[in-house]
Amino acid sequence: MLVVKKGSGIDLIAAERERQVSAEGWTPEHNDDHDAGEIAGAASAYTLSAACLLNPYHGTPLNEPPEGWQWDASWWKPNMGDNPARDLAKSGALSAAEIDRMDRLERPW
Template sequence: MLKTNRTVTPADDAFWPAYIQAVLASSSAQQEVLTQAERDVLAERRRQVDVEGWTAEHDDERDPGVLVSAAAAYLLYAADTLHPFSQGDGRFSNKPPICWPFDRSWWKPESPRIALKKGIALALAEMDRIDRDPGDESGHSHLNGGDL
């Protein structure tokens, strides 16, 4: 169980972030808690930062919504490939969806699973960007897991 100086319950706002950190602190616990897909998404986000250089500072220079627009493009590619009647005509592998905010040369969906991994990692990057700017125009607190 989570060790703290006071008793916390799952109803307390402080419980879940501390609990998740405590669980993830153990690498063996991390392997038991996270699915392969979850580990792959977190590894992709880490790759985006470490290899591509898309750091928090870099992401903060982007306009709000740019990262999630890129995420949406990858998710549309996956949806269209897996279920052709979902959103498009199956040609997003050749040309990105209109919501793709970057140069076409950066469009690299490869496969539905890889596109899902990239898209979800980009959505996480957008969420982190929002959380770093608690005074944005939404007027809501994003700190400690707050919602928009």
């Protein structure tokens, strides 16, 4: 498991992306099969989870996947309250994976 430490955001995102590939098997080839916005949607879901934790009026994690989550609920693994940076690192890594997937398509956006 990735231990979130003090460091730059880009370092945390890069470490999470490496974990996604090495521990979960979410390789570029695997990601190429997800071409309906699933990866971008997952990134936004983890950003929303962090925002809920940071909001002084909400301050609680999303225990259930948000509406629009395109995978089984068992894949929803937000930080449960002590470090919203963990969810932001997941979001950033998923965003990077989606950008890389789109770049491999070699078409202009």
